[in-house]
Amino acid sequence: MPKLNIVFIASEATPLAKTGGLADVAGSLPMALQGLEHQVTVMMPFYRQHLTHNKIATEPLNISIEMWVDGHQRQCPLHEAIVDNLRFILIEQDDLFDREGIYGPSGGAYEDNLLRFTLFDRVALEAIAKMNEPVDIIHCHDWQTGMVPLLKKTQYMHHPNLSRAKVVYTIHNLAYQGVFPPEWIHRLGLPSQYFHMDGYEFHDQINCMKAGIEAAHALTTVSPTYAEEIMTPEYGCALEGFLQHHADKLSGIVNGLDLDAWNPLTDTSINSNFGVGKIAGKAKCKKALQQQTGLTVDAKVPLLTLISRLAEQKGIDLMLANIQTWLDRGYQLAILGSGDAADEQALSALAAASPTQMYFYRGFSEDLARQIYAAGDMFLMPSRFEPCGLGQLMAMRYGNVPVVRATGGLKDTVVDYNQDKKQGTGFHFEDATPQAFDAAVEQAIAVYKKPTTWSHIRTRALKRDSSWQASAEAYVKLYTGLLDD
Numbered sequence: 001m002p003k004l005n006i007v008f009i010a011s012e013a014t015p016l017a018k019t020g021g022l023a024d025v026a027g028s029l030p031m032a033l034q035g036l037e038h039q040v041t042v043m044m045p046f047y048r049q050h051l052t053h054n055k056i057a058t059e060p061l062n063i064s065i066e067m068w069v070d071g072h073q074r075q076c077p078l079h080e081a082i083v084d085n086l087r088f089i090l091i092e093q094d095d096l097f098d099r100e101g102i103y104g105p106s107g108g109a110y111e112d113n114l115l116r117f118t119l120f121d122r123v124a125l126e127a128i129a130k131m132n133e134p135v136d137i138i139h140c141h142d143w144q145t146g147m148v149p150l151l152k153k154t155q156y157m158h159h160p161n162l163s164r165a166k167v168v169y170t171i172h173n174l175a176y177q178g179v180f181p182p183e184w185i186h187r188l189g190l191p192s193q194y195f196h197m198d199g200y201e202f203h204d205q206i207n208c209m210k211a212g213i214e215a216a217h218a219l220t221t222v223s224p225t226y227a228e229e230i231m232t233p234e235y236g237c238a239l240e241g242f243l244q245h246h247a248d249k250l251s252g253i254v255n256g257l258d259l260d261a262w263n264p265l266t267d268t269s270i271n272s273n274f275g276v277g278k279i280a281g282k283a284k285c286k287k288a289l290q291q292q293t294g295l296t297v298d299a300k301v302p303l304l305t306l307i308s309r310l311a312e313q314k315g316i317d318l319m320l321a322n323i324q325t326w327l328d329r330g331y332q333l334a335i336l337g338s339g340d341a342a343d344e345q346a347l348s349a350l351a352a353a354s355p356t357q358m359y360f361y362r363g364f365s366e367d368l369a370r371q372i373y374a375a376g377d378m379f380l381m382p383s384r385f386e387p388c389g390l391g392q393l394m395a396m397r398y399g400n401v402p403v404v405r406a407t408g409g410l411k412d413t414v415v416d417y418n419q420d421k422k423q424g425t426g427f428h429f430e431d432a433t434p435q436a437f438d439a440a441v442e443q444a445i446a447v448y449k450k451p452t453t454w455s456h457i458r459t460r461a462l463k464r465d466s467s468w469q470a471s472a473e474a475y476v477k478l479y480t481g482l483l484d485d
Contacts, residue, residue: 032468143178146208178208223409227252256468305376310339315382
């Protein structure tokens with residue numbers, strides 16, 4: 001197989017800057033592709049505050065790209081960062097990107113986001129045009145890079161380094177489409193001939209995700225089930241018909257994990273290391289978390305865990321509807337998350353009323369998250385929709401058996417014990433109701449009380465191959481198929 005020259009264009013990537021799962025993919029998948037001996041470069045904005053906070057060393061490339069945008073001529077210097085042998089090219093524009101939040105202040109969005117990311121998209125294409133060799137694949141992600149496929153198809157189609165490149169566009173979460181007023185078309189020099197129903201027009205507004213969907217050579221989502229779901233009215237976010245029209249180029253490839261970074265055998269954040277055949281350390285992790293958080297130390301009591309953004313998408317209302325019932329039954333809960341203020345207050349009140357049974361940490365702590373993954377018996381993900389989800393992969397990696405709603409990547413990655421007793425790694429429920437969620441938890445509890453059976457489920461979860469290897473190979477197959485057309 002010939003070595004491919006691949007460029008990722010993304011608004012965030014680990015470990016440079018992160019708000020969610022997009023960053024994990026944009027940071028980990030390129031490394032897996034390099035492991036398959038392909039050449040990969042990641043382009044993203046130069047977020048000065050985030051780079052400093054994450055202690056990422058950068059070097060100026062002594063290249064500055066001149067770009068007209070919104071009535072101003074801007075000079076955009078390029079920087080380089082090398083992380084674990086992966087090359088990042090970073091586009092500097094401090095007035096746009098040296099901000100506390102990547103997309104907006106806490107709980108909001110910057111009004112100039114279309115300006116910020118259209119400038120980034122254009123400069124990224126100009127930077128590719130200046131590379132030493134032609135690019136085979138440009139891989140874009142979510143609405144922030146939705147204009148890249150359209151600009152490449154129109155205004156950049158004749159650049160020698162770009163002309164042969166195929167563009168792959170990955171939808172990580174269809175709910176965020178990048179919708180803006182139409183006056184930006186002329187302010188940013190967007191291709192106005194594609195501002196129509198079959199292009200990037202959406203109810204008389206600009207829709208960046210529609211631009212990417214229409215112009216890309218291939219579309220992917222982060223799980224096969226989510227690829228099917230987004231073509232239905234329930235999950236299509238008003239784009240189901242448009243996606244059905246482009247269904248011939250849509251597929252789903254499940255995300256992976258960095259197994260070196262998420263390894264209970266070597267994790268220094270947890271109380272005691274453990275793994276398949278060395279499971280005793282997991283009980284020590286449970287005891288340590290109970291002691292640390294003020295929960296009653298009890299090896300036998302079921303410890304239910306949740307690490308999540310507190311939002312309707314994540315089914316937190318289903319969780320809140322059941323917590324008191326679970327506490328009344330004697331279960332323990334350890335929850336970490338932040339988001340909706342009312343949800344935060346409700347969880348805080350429940351934890352304060354039952355401090356020996358429930359612990360709630362408002363916010364995020366990487367070390368505490370790992371300790372909860374390692375300590376928990378069951379990991380709860382009652383999501384209304386979940387394009388892929390990484391929490392269930394991390395939980396299984398730490399022998400924390402998932403109880404999930406059968407949607408998107410949750411359905412694809414967790415094998416339902418009730419459907420397959422020999423291969424099951426967790427428990428599913430279908431309806432997004434408190435009753436269905438509670439019934440699934442009770443099924444899991446019933447099996448938990450059978451130590452030998454539970455041990456088999458937990459071992460299968462621990463053994464699940466959640467590496468990027470298979471996903472990277474699937475992407476390479478997609479890339480090479482496009483180039484062969």
